Amino acid sequence: MSEQNTSSVAYVRDTMLPQQPAPSNQTGALKWMRENLFSGWLNTVLTLAGIGLVYWLVTHFYPWFAHSVWDANSLKECREIVTTAYGADATGACWGVIRERWHQFMFGFYDPALYWRPLLTFGLLLVVIGPILFTENQRNRAAFMVFGGLFALVSMALVGTSAAILALSAGIMAATGALIFGRFAYAMLAAAAFPLVAIFLLWGGSAWTVLFIGFGFVIGWLLLSGFARMGSIIAVVAAIVGTILFWLISGGAFGTDHLFGGQSLVEALASAVPLSIEAQGSDRFGGFLLAVTIGVGGIAMSLPMGVVLALGRQSNMFLIKSLSVIFIEFIRGVPLITLLFVASLLLNYFLPPGTQFDIILRVMILVTMFSAAYIAEVVRGGLAALPRGQYEAADALGLDYWRAQRLIILPQALKISIPGIVSTFIGMFKDTTLVVFVGLFDPLKGIPDFIRSVFEWKGIYWEPFVFVGLIFFIFNFSMSRYSMYLENRLKRDHR
Amino acid sequence: MTTSPDVPNQGFRLSQLIYDTRYRSLTIQTITLILVLMGFGWLIDNTIQNLEVLGKDFNFSFLWNRAGYDVGQTLIPYTNDSTHARAALVGLFNTLWVSFLGCFAATVLGIFVGVLRLSHNWLIARIMTVFVEVFRNIPVLMWILISLAVLTEASPQPRDFKVNPETGVANAEMLLFDSVAITNRYTAVPSADFTRGFAPIETPLAPISVNFLICLGVVLASIWANKRLLAHATVIQETSGVRPVTWWKSALILFAPLVMVLYALGFDIHEPVLKGFNFTDGTNVSNALVALWLGLTLYTASYIAEIVRAGIMAVSKGQSEAASALGLRPNRTMKLVILPQALRVIVPPLISQYLNLTKNSSLAIAVGYADLRATLGGTTLNQTGRELESILLMMLIYLAISLTISGVMNLYNRSVKLKER
Numbered sequence: 001m002s003e004q005n006t007s008s009v010a011y012v013r014d015t016m017l018p019q020q021p022a023p024s025n026q027t028g029a030l031k032w033m034r035e036n037l038f039s040g041w042l043n044t045v046l047t048l049a050g051i052g053l054v055y056w057l058v059t060h061f062y063p064w065f066a067h068s069v070w071d072a073n074s075l076k077e078c079r080e081i082v083t084t085a086y087g088a089d090a091t092g093a094c095w096g097v098i099r100e101r102w103h104q105f106m107f108g109f110y111d112p113a114l115y116w117r118p119l120l121t122f123g124l125l126l127v128v129i130g131p132i133l134f135t136e137n138q139r140n141r142a143a144f145m146v147f148g149g150l151f152a153l154v155s156m157a158l159v160g161t162s163a164a165i166l167a168l169s170a171g172i173m174a175a176t177g178a179l180i181f182g183r184f185a186y187a188m189l190a191a192a193a194f195p196l197v198a199i200f201l202l203w204g205g206s207a208w209t210v211l212f213i214g215f216g217f218v219i220g221w222l223l224l225s226g227f228a229r230m231g232s233i234i235a236v237v238a239a240i241v242g243t244i245l246f247w248l249i250s251g252g253a254f255g256t257d258h259l260f261g262g263q264s265l266v267e268a269l270a271s272a273v274p275l276s277i278e279a280q281g282s283d284r285f286g287g288f289l290l291a292v293t294i295g296v297g298g299i300a301m302s303l304p305m306g307v308v309l310a311l312g313r314q315s316n317m318f319l320i321k322s323l324s325v326i327f328i329e330f331i332r333g334v335p336l337i338t339l340l341f342v343a344s345l346l347l348n349y350f351l352p353p354g355t356q357f358d359i360i361l362r363v364m365i366l367v368t369m370f371s372a373a374y375i376a377e378v379v380r381g382g383l384a385a386l387p388r389g390q391y392e393a394a395d396a397l398g399l400d401y402w403r404a405q406r407l408i409i410l411p412q413a414l415k416i417s418i419p420g421i422v423s424t425f426i427g428m429f430k431d432t433t434l435v436v437f438v439g440l441f442d443p444l445k446g447i448p449d450f451i452r453s454v455f456e457w458k459g460i461y462w463e464p465f466v467f468v469g470l471i472f473f474i475f476n477f478s479m480s481r482y483s484m485y486l487e488n489r490l491k492r493d494h495r
Numbered sequence: 496m497t498t499s500p501d502v503p504n505q506g507f508r509l510s511q512l513i514y515d516t517r518y519r520s521l522t523i524q525t526i527t528l529i530l531v532l533m534g535f536g537w538l539i540d541n542t543i544q545n546l547e548v549l550g551k552d553f554n555f556s557f558l559w560n561r562a563g564y565d566v567g568q569t570l571i572p573y574t575n576d577s578t579h580a581r582a583a584l585v586g587l588f589n590t591l592w593v594s595f596l597g598c599f600a601a602t603v604l605g606i607f608v609g610v611l612r613l614s615h616n617w618l619i620a621r622i623m624t625v626f627v628e629v630f631r632n633i634p635v636l637m638w639i640l641i642s643l644a645v646l647t648e649a650s651p652q653p654r655d656f657k658v659n660p661e662t663g664v665a666n667a668e669m670l671l672f673d674s675v676a677i678t679n680r681y682t683a684v685p686s687a688d689f690t691r692g693f694a695p696i697e698t699p700l701a702p703i704s705v706n707f708l709i710c711l712g713v714v715l716a717s718i719w720a721n722k723r724l725l726a727h728a729t730v731i732q733e734t735s736g737v738r739p740v741t742w743w744k745s746a747l748i749l750f751a752p753l754v755m756v757l758y759a760l761g762f763d764i765h766e767p768v769l770k771g772f773n774f775t776d777g778t779n780v781s782n783a784l785v786a787l788w789l790g791l792t793l794y795t796a797s798y799i800a801e802i803v804r805a806g807i808m809a810v811s812k813g814q815s816e817a818a819s820a821l822g823l824r825p826n827r828t829m830k831l832v833i834l835p836q837a838l839r840v841i842v843p844p845l846i847s848q849y850l851n852l853t854k855n856s857s858l859a860i861a862v863g864y865a866d867l868r869a870t871l872g873g874t875t876l877n878q879t880g881r882e883l884e885s886i887l888l889m890m891l892i893y894l895a896i897s898l899t900i901s902g903v904m905n906l907y908n909r910s911v912k913l914k915e916r
Binding site for chain 1: 538640
């Protein structure tokens with residue numbers, strides 16, 4: 001080409017022309033719009049339809065938000081304010097119901113003086129799971145834990161907690177955070193101990209019960225490591241039997257209650273050294289307190305069960321495998337609502353005559369079974385995703401089954417499964433709203449129905465929906481973003 | 496795992512049951528079996544004792560007693576003189592019906608949203624992202640309740656559709672060319688019937704519409720004939736190198752017979768018409784069904800949209816580039832290269848969403864739709880006081896539905912499984 005030019009072209013420019021700005025439709029907003037909104041007739045139609053949709057939504061809902069009324073004590077008053085201010089046809093949101101009843105949406109019928117206890121529990125939860133959720137990135141971990149703690153403290157201050165309790169809570173959270181920040185093993189221990197602390201803080205009552213449950217686990221662990229030399233099966237059996245025996249004896253079984261004058265060991269200790277805080281019965285739980293308690297409790301209790309079920313499903317032993325498969329498929333095959341009916345109507349049939357216990361506990365047992373089946377499938381995915389070489393390497397090192405699982409397989413499989421576990425948790429958290437159908441006060445239907453039952457707020461629908469929906473959205477959206485972040489990071493780790 | 500041949504034979508020792516891998520799994524399984532049986536025995540023993548205390552027994556004969564209650568919406572004939580079993584069947588059909596409607600609508604909406612979310616159009620992609628995130632991060636119960644509230648609280652009364660004779664305007668307008676009217680009590684939609692049709696065959700289960708069967712047969716035959724036509728065209732293409740034009744023949748084969756049969760049977764669509772204070776002529780669908788259907792559809796569609804998007808994105812770019820390099824036009828690329836590969840990724844999670852939707856349809860409890868939970872697990876349970884039998888039966892029915900759906904999924908998975916070398 002160039003040869004041709006030199007011979008056939010009479011003049012070749014040897015200086016550059018001064019640079020011109022790009023044509024106006026090739027730069028800036030105009031170009032962006034041409035490329036992204038109007039690149040063809042189809043796109044143009046779509047864009048116009050989209051603009052139309054947004055316009056319709058805004059014109060329909062903006063006035064409602066713009067005419068918001070916060071300062072009213074009944075729906076009628078709200079409507080009067082809107083009518084006088086904006087005319088007879090105007091509609092307006094009546095947020096007065098949220099201002100008046102926000103505490104019921106959040107805490108149900110919990111004693112207002114004790115709101116700090118659920119809040120402290122929530123703050124501790126965030127602090128304790130920080131090191132588990134953010135294993136690698138120290139900055140994110142620190143930010144998550146600090147923000148979690150501060151969020152709890154600020155909320156506690158807002159609901160009027162006394163300075164002494166604020167300082168105490170800040171101290172507890174700071175100490176816990178500092179202790180577990182850089183030590184993963186401590187963080188796992190704290191996460192294992194957290195449910196007991198949460199039970200104590202949420203339900204209150206005597207600390208001895210919770211302490212003895214904890215002691216039981218410690219004894220089990222001691223037995224497990226003590227008998228480890230005699231083989232893993234014997235150690236596991238010894239630990240389970242020892243723990244259960246300890247609980248039975250401290251609960252007054254086998255006639256031990258005669259030693260303390262008709263009381264069990266726990267009751268005797270409680271009356272001798274009353275380490276207790278004010279009790280709050282399950283009937284006082286409601287709103288998001290109930291949803292979070294059931295959701296987090298269900299997932300936390302279902303994790304060990306789910307891992308065992310997943311291992312069972314992967315097992316070579318026919319009986320173990322089929323039992324796991326039957327359990328998982330049965331639970332996954334029925335709607336949660338039928339399981340909740342089992343909790344409320346049938347569980348009393350299956351337990352010894354005269355057994356009566358708390359509806360929240362009953363619901364939690366069934367919810368735990370439900371989420372365990374789903375967690376088992378997630379963990380099974382993690383187990384299947386591990387390269388075969390990991391199993392073979394564990395065998396080659398001469399590790400027995402449990403050691404191989406504990407030291408090599410599960411740490412990796414669980415790490416891959418975290419996004420799936422978070423998704424299961426999101427699903428679980430959304431499903432907690434179904435407890436309304438067994439008579440509990442969930443934030444979505446139970447509490448609003450309760451509020452609508454008084455004359456002042458009869459017929460108020462949209463404001464509770466928007467408020468509760470927004471909170472659910474914030475919770476679940478941030479968790480799903482976290483899950484996506486984790487998935488991306490794990491992808492980089494593995495490829 | 497392998498045992499070396501020179502193991503000294505010392506006879507069987509008891510410790511081998513635990514330490515010898517040949518016997519250990521047997522030991523563990525035996526112990527597990529004993530424990531599980533003991534556990535079940537304990538539960539059953541408790542149940543028997545509890546039933547005795549309450550003076551109840553465990554049998555299903557109540558199913559054949561007269562139900563004595565009415566069900567709002569039934570797909571098969573049912574009166575309050577029917578049995579409890581019949582009521583359960585009505586509920587089951589209602590569950591399947593709302594699940595079917597929901598799956599269908601959610602698939603259409605989900606594909607629409609999922610494809611548009613991949614669009615290069617900035618605005619549309621954002622709107623669809625917002626749709627997906629909003630609908631899947633808020634509990635489905637809320638969408639059902641909101642749908643119900645919109646229908647019952649914010650919709651006009653049937654009489655508002657009446658045209659005021661003085662002004663010539665009605666307070667409310669019907670949608671979709673005057674064929675659908677959303678009112679605060681029901682949604683009036685067009686109904687269809689056959690004026691010259693055959694009488695249905697009466698069976699104990701439900702009357703079977705002969706007209707419908709005829710139409711179905713004609714459609715299936717048309718599809719089969721069209722397949723033959725296309726296969727024939729392919730044969731001609733392979734021998735002569737030119738593909739004959741088939742589209743008008745296809746259209747004729749697919750639609751002409753159906754139209755003729757419909758005409759012969761006197762197929763007629765009735766649009767709802769306001770008479771007095773109510774709509775007649777069309778079908779008045781209860782708001783419970785519409786709200787449940789709408790809530791389930793919107794919620795599940797957001798999941799299906801993500802599945803579709805992930806499926807399309809899972810097909811690597813090289814595949815479509817290779818297809819264009821081969822000279823395939825975009826629509827052929829989509830049909831022959833992208834879709835078959837994307838479907839393999841899409842279908843399994845899609846079917847598990849269908850499963851979820853079917854299970855979520857039990858939220859009918861929130862709107863009062865007469866599904867399986869409402870008849871067998873609701874009124875029947877309360878009237879007869881047989882919690883144990885009702886709930887167990889209900890769980891087994893749901894389990895059977897789920898297992899059927901996952902069985903279909905496994906069949907599909909096997910048929911599209913990559914044949915690896």
